[in-house]
Amino acid sequence: MLKKVPTTVKDEQLIKMRRNQMVKGAVNLFKQKGFHKTTTREIAKASGFSIGTLYEYIRTKEDVLFLVCDYIYEHVKERMESAIDTNKRSIASLYDAVTSYLQLMDDMQDEVIVMYQEVKSLPKEAQEYVLQKEKDMVLMLEKVIQNSLPYEIPAQDVKLVANNIFVQGQMWGFRRWILQKDFSIQQYIERQLHFLFQSLNIEQEQAVQQDIQ
Amino acid sequence: MLKKVPTTVKDEQLIKMRRNQMVKGAVNLFKQKGFHKTTTREIAKASGFSIGTLYEYIRTKEDVLFLVCDYIYEHVKERMESAIDTNKRSIASLYDAVTSYLQLMDDMQDEVIVMYQEVKSLPKEAQEYVLQKEKDMVLMLEKVIQNSLPYEIPAQDVKLVANNIFVQGQMWGFRRWILQKDFSIQQYIERQLHFLFQSLNIEQEQAVQQDIQ
Amino acid sequence: MLKKVPTTVKDEQLIKMRRNQMVKGAVNLFKQKGFHKTTTREIAKASGFSIGTLYEYIRTKEDVLFLVCDYIYEHVKERMESAIDTNKRSIASLYDAVTSYLQLMDDMQDEVIVMYQEVKSLPKEAQEYVLQKEKDMVLMLEKVIQNSLPYEIPAQDVKLVANNIFVQGQMWGFRRWILQKDFSIQQYIERQLHFLFQSLNIEQEQAVQQDIQ
Amino acid sequence: MLKKVPTTVKDEQLIKMRRNQMVKGAVNLFKQKGFHKTTTREIAKASGFSIGTLYEYIRTKEDVLFLVCDYIYEHVKERMESAIDTNKRSIASLYDAVTSYLQLMDDMQDEVIVMYQEVKSLPKEAQEYVLQKEKDMVLMLEKVIQNSLPYEIPAQDVKLVANNIFVQGQMWGFRRWILQKDFSIQQYIERQLHFLFQSLNIEQEQAVQQDIQ
DNA sequence: TATGAATGAGCCTTCATTCAT
DNA sequence: CATGAATGAAGGCTCATTCAT
Numbered sequence: 095m096l097k098k099v100p101t102t103v104k105d106e107q108l109i110k111m112r113r114n115q116m117v118k119g120a121v122n123l124f125k126q127k128g129f130h131k132t133t134t135r136e137i138a139k140a141s142g143f144s145i146g147t148l149y150e151y152i153r154t155k156e157d158v159l160f161l162v163c164d165y166i167y168e169h170v171k172e173r174m175e176s177a178i179d180t181n182k183r184s185i186a187s188l189y190d191a192v193t194s195y196l197q198l199m200d201d202m203q204d205e206v207i208v209m210y211q212e213v214k215s216l217p218k219e220a221q222e223y224v225l226q227k228e229k230d231m232v233l234m235l236e237k238v239i240q241n242s243l244p245y246e247i248p249a250q251d252v253k254l255v256a257n258n259i260f261v262q263g264q265m266w267g268f269r270r271w272i273l274q275k276d277f278s279i280q281q282y283i284e285r286q287l288h289f290l291f292q293s294l295n296i297e298q299e300q301a302v303q304q305d306i307q
Numbered sequence: 308m309l310k311k312v313p314t315t316v317k318d319e320q321l322i323k324m325r326r327n328q329m330v331k332g333a334v335n336l337f338k339q340k341g342f343h344k345t346t347t348r349e350i351a352k353a354s355g356f357s358i359g360t361l362y363e364y365i366r367t368k369e370d371v372l373f374l375v376c377d378y379i380y381e382h383v384k385e386r387m388e389s390a391i392d393t394n395k396r397s398i399a400s401l402y403d404a405v406t407s408y409l410q411l412m413d414d415m416q417d418e419v420i421v422m423y424q425e426v427k428s429l430p431k432e433a434q435e436y437v438l439q440k441e442k443d444m445v446l447m448l449e450k451v452i453q454n455s456l457p458y459e460i461p462a463q464d465v466k467l468v469a470n471n472i473f474v475q476g477q478m479w480g481f482r483r484w485i486l487q488k489d490f491s492i493q494q495y496i497e498r499q500l501h502f503l504f505q506s507l508n509i510e511q512e513q514a515v516q517q518d519i520q
Numbered sequence: 521m522l523k524k525v526p527t528t529v530k531d532e533q534l535i536k537m538r539r540n541q542m543v544k545g546a547v548n549l550f551k552q553k554g555f556h557k558t559t560t561r562e563i564a565k566a567s568g569f570s571i572g573t574l575y576e577y578i579r580t581k582e583d584v585l586f587l588v589c590d591y592i593y594e595h596v597k598e599r600m601e602s603a604i605d606t607n608k609r610s611i612a613s614l615y616d617a618v619t620s621y622l623q624l625m626d627d628m629q630d631e632v633i634v635m636y637q638e639v640k641s642l643p644k645e646a647q648e649y650v651l652q653k654e655k656d657m658v659l660m661l662e663k664v665i666q667n668s669l670p671y672e673i674p675a676q677d678v679k680l681v682a683n684n685i686f687v688q689g690q691m692w693g694f695r696r697w698i699l700q701k702d703f704s705i706q707q708y709i710e711r712q713l714h715f716l717f718q719s720l721n722i723e724q725e726q727a728v729q730q731d732i733q
Numbered sequence: 734m735l736k737k738v739p740t741t742v743k744d745e746q747l748i749k750m751r752r753n754q755m756v757k758g759a760v761n762l763f764k765q766k767g768f769h770k771t772t773t774r775e776i777a778k779a780s781g782f783s784i785g786t787l788y789e790y791i792r793t794k795e796d797v798l799f800l801v802c803d804y805i806y807e808h809v810k811e812r813m814e815s816a817i818d819t820n821k822r823s824i825a826s827l828y829d830a831v832t833s834y835l836q837l838m839d840d841m842q843d844e845v846i847v848m849y850q851e852v853k854s855l856p857k858e859a860q861e862y863v864l865q866k867e868k869d870m871v872l873m874l875e876k877v878i879q880n881s882l883p884y885e886i887p888a889q890d891v892k893l894v895a896n897n898i899f900v901q902g903q904m905w906g907f908r909r910w911i912l913q914k915d916f917s918i919q920q921y922i923e924r925q926l927h928f929l930f931q932s933l934n935i936e937q938e939q940a941v942q943q944d945i946q
Numbered sequence: 947t948a949t950g951a952a953t954g955a956g957c958c959t960t961c962a963t964t965c966a967t
Numbered sequence: 968c969a970t971g972a973a974t975g976a977a978g979g980c981t982c983a984t985t986c987a988t
Contacts, residue, residue: 103972128427130343134958146974149959211427214341229485250489254498257486261478262471269470272442276463285467293506316947347983359949359986368983529951554853556769560979572953575980637853640767655911676915680924683912687904688897695896698868702889711893719932742968773962785965785970794962 099157102150112151115141117165120158125204129159129212159212160220166205167227173198180237185296188242191235192259192290193283199263200279207267232256243294255294262286312370315363325364328354330378333371338417342372342425372425373433379418380440386411393450398509401455404448405472405503406496412476413492420480445469456507468507475499525583528576538577541567543591546584551630555585555638585638586646592631593653599624606663611722614668617661618685618716619709625689626705633693658682669720681720688712738796741789751790754780756804759797764843768798768851798851799859805844806866812837819876824935827881830874831898831929832922838902839918845906871895882933894933901925 101109119140123132134155138148152158177194179187199206213224235256266273266282273282291298316322332353336345347368351361365371390407392400412419426437448469479486479495486495504511527535545566549558560581564574578584603620605613625632639650661682692699692708699708717724742748758779762771773794777787791797816833818826838845852863874895905912905921912921930937 105972108972130428133956144974145959146961146976147972150972153959155958211424214424215343225484232485250494251498251502253486253489254495255502257478257482258471258475258502261474261482265470265474269474271438272445273466273470276466281463282467285464289464289468289471289506292508293502295505318947321947346981357949358984359951360947362984363947531951534951556854559977570953571980572955572982573951576951579980581979637850640850641769651910658911676920677924677928679912679915680921681928683904683908684897684901684928687900687908691896691900695900697864698871699892699896702892707889708893711890715890715894715897715932718934719928721931744968747968772960783970784963785972786968788963789968 099151099161100153109151112141112143112147113161114165115143116148116151116158117162120162121166121205121208124159124162124208124212129208129215134158156215156217156220159216160224162205163209163213163216163220163224166202166209167224167231169205170198170202171227171231174231174234178234178238180234181241183241185242185244188238189287189291189298191238192287195235195259195263196266196283196286197279199266203267203270206264210264210268232260235259244296247294255290259286259290312374313366322364325354325356325360326374328356329361329364329371330375333375334379334418334421337372337375337421337425342428347371369428369430369433372429373437376422376426376429376433376437379415379422380437380444382418383411383415384440384444387444387447391447391451393447394454396454398455398457398504401451402500402511404451405500408448408472408476409479409496409499410492412479416480416483419477423477423481445473448472456509468503472499472503525577525587526579535577538567538569538573539587540591541569542574542577542584543588546588547592547631547634550585550588550634550638555634555641560584582641582643582646585642586650588631589635589639589642589646589650592628592635593650593657595631596624596628597653597657600657600660604660604664606660607667609667611668611670614664615713615717615724617664618713621661621685621689622692622709622712623705625692629693629696632690636690636694658686661685669722673720681716685712685716738800739792748790751780751782751786752800754782755787755790755797756801759801760805760844760847763798763801763847763851768847768854773797795854795856795859798855799863802848802852802855802859802863805841805848806863806870808844809837809841810866810870813870813873817873817877819873820880822880824881824883824930827877828926828937830877830881831926834874834898834902835905835922835925836918838905842906842909845903849903849907871899874898883935894929898925898929 103109103112116137119142120132120137123136123140134148135145137155137158138145141148152161174195177198178191209224213221216224232253233256236252239252239255266279277285288298314322316325329350332355333345333350336349336353347361348358350368350371351358354361365374387408390411391404422437426434429437445466446469449465452465452468479492490498501511529535529538542563545568546558546563549562549566560574561571563581563584564571567574578587600621603624604617635650639647642650658679659682662678665678665681692705703711714724740748742751755776758781759771759776762775762779773787774784776794776797777784780787791800813834816837817830848863852860855863871892872895875891878891878894905918916924927937
């Protein structure tokens with residue numbers, strides 16, 4: 095499962111730092127012009143070092159994209175994990191999970207858009223690696239759903255609902271020009287929660303109250 | 308709203324034919340390798356004519372992408388319009404609309420994926436043109452929802468639900484590797500409808516029965 | 521045995537012409553600066569067309585080198601074949617063969633030097649292809665030797681003598697700075713023939729006289 | 734005639750050691766991939782120190798090649814000188830010289846090949862320096878020939894024969910794939926001596942017997 | 947109209963060399 | 968003295984686009 099991008103440089107500390115610079119710079123560029131229209135020189139410049147130095151930390155341009163995707167997912171996953179307790183057995187935990195997730199998708203709009211528009215440019219192997227991370231995230235949502243509901247529902251339905259939530263998170267960024275004209279993120283979260291709970295036959299008040307306690 | 312791609316050729320009939328060949332060939336290529344990794348030569352070859360001829364019918368490579376997007380949307384819209392009556396005032400019409408839409412998204416998976424992964428490669432102007440068509444489609448869904456519901460709901464909620472449905476259609480193609488392992492398209496439609504109606508506080512049986520009548 | 525360099529261009533006539541231009545230009549450059557220090561842009565310019573056009577007729581820079589080697593050997597072989605009758609059974613034919621061969625090596629000094637200094641830069645497969653052609657040439661010499669001698673000599677010795685002659689031809693170009701100070705090509709040929717015949721226990725006069733008849 | 738490669742380091746002892754390491758490593762690499770395809774980093778690694786250290790002992794990459802060539806010739810010359818007495822006035826000394834020389838060329842095949850394929854990559858000045866050493870060697874052979882022969886022969890012929898022998902030595906390495914299939918080095922030496930003596934009108938037995946005495 | 951050879955800007959990548967630590 | 972991270976000039980190659988036939 096480990097997928098390492100080879101380096102010429104040996105100092106692990108330095109690698110981490112430089113790659114952080116890279117990801118930062120690259121995300122910005124990819125956001126604006128997409129992966130293909132972004133030059134390696136531009137990436138280097140945006141990262142604050144020369145083209146030569148860039149290539150001390152990666153092998154190919156695609157490595158940059160991979161690093162970006164990896165970074166984003168790692169970040170997202172981390173935040174999700176610290177925000178969500180997949181084992182708590184109450185509606186409130188679903189409420190919290192969805193709230194945190196959508197909030198996160200708001201915070202990381204740009205990154206997420208970049209990722210979803212460019213994964214297909216990754217080499218097959220890297221694509222699968224990223225896909226796996228995505229699956230992991232959906233799985234987290236599935237677990238929360240399963241554990242929160244006061245009744246049993248078919249595994250298939252759990253999957254569907256989890257995927258729906260997941261995609262609604264992405265949609266907030268992707269369809270920003272349409273949605274963010276009419277909704278603030280708070281409103282968006284509130285209404286999505288409303289329909290979610292409604293569709294699951296749950297009184298939303300329960301969730302909120304449990305949460306407050 | 309008109310967005311014309313200029314040509315050297317005069318014969319309108321011929322233009323139509325040639326461009327159809329182009330779109331056919333290009334969609335296939337874009338599907339496999341994406342817009343950027345597809346060369347104009349490949350497009351010409353897949354279209355059945357020479358690179359020189361290709362450039363008699365377009366101005367730039369991006370024109371091909373635009374033509375593809377345009378074609379897809381035209382197709383989708385056409386089928387949606389013939390399948391949906393936005394004015395019928397019953398739950399059944401929402402049921403029908405969602406069913407038709409999801410079915411359509413199943414039929415046109417590849418095309419839709421191509422479109423959504425590559426629009427950002429379009430020049431700004433063209434992007435907006437395509438975006439508008441998308442908006443039109445969501446609007447259709449909004450209308451159906453508004454007219455079908457036996458009660459009033461806030462415009463915002465209508466928008467949200469329409470967008471959710473819209474995205475669930477795209478997700479069927481985008482997340483095929485995950486979803487189509489567990490669902491047939493019929494099952495997918497059925498369960499999505501189930502949760503949709505549940506979230507709208509509507510007995511699904513009503514819809515089905517109305518439909519049969 | 522066929523080893524074809526792929527092209528984008530279809531017109532066989534044109535390919536031949538352009539490649540001739542290429543080989544001409546490239547040999548000159550390789551002669552001066554060696555393969556590695558010669559730029560593809562320089563090759564293009566020396567060939568009289570643009571870098572883009574160059575790459576319509578080859579796939580990689582190494583292809584140019586291969587084309588050069590191929591051209592040289594084809595040329596050499598052709599001239600050797602037209603000058604030598606491997607079946608004539610007299611000393612004179614050996615005399616003629618060596619004379620023609622050394623004369624040829626004088627004419628094609630530059631080309632031969634280029635070839636021998638750069639074959640190792642060819643990809644393995646191409647290297648073997650060229651090596652084979654070289655073997656063919658040595659084989660020609662072997663045949664002539666075998667058929668000309670009035671007595672039997674061991675196959676091994678035939679090989680050795682053929683190789684010696686072959687290398688003496690190359691040496692005339694390679695060691696030009698040393699040899700061509702002291703010898704004209706006629707003198708060189710005359711003395712090498714002298715020692716060759718001496719080493720084979722043959723009166724040189726026989727050969728010359730037979731030849732005159 | 735002195736050609737010094739400048740250094741940052743002062744300690745002569747150290748310089749010698751480090752450069753020995755360098756030559757050792759470099760020869761191996763050049764043998765496998767040629768001078769141009771070998772990187773300075775690879776040379777440094779093969780030498781057992783860092784790229785920074787490498788550049789403490791040389792000024793440019795070409796210096797490494799020069800050092801290699803220099804080393805090889807020094808080695809070859811040394812062995813030749815210890816094996817050959819250019820003043821002994823008997824056929825046996827020619828016999829010995831050729832034998833030693835060809836044996837040496839067998840021992841140092843790789844090095845010799847490297848040298849001859851890469852000298853042209855040396856800067857002009859260095860090329861001449863190496864060429865001179867080569868001339869010295871041929872001169873040694875010339876002297877031996879002159880002194881061994883029981884009769885006078887023209888200076889030109891001496892040169893030619895010396896050059897022939899010299900090139901036959903190189904050919905053993907260069908044409909190894911062809912020759913070493915049919916000959917052991919002993920056989921090769923024996924047959925070349927045979928033809929050499931024959932061409933010089935000398936009974937080989939004389940040489941051998943003289944040698945034994 | 948159709949063709950396909952020609953063009954060259956521009957991209958990714960390498961690698962010899964330097965220099966601060 | 969030794970190290971190795973940083974640099975950027977330069978090279979190989981691609982591909983959208985043009986234009987003469």
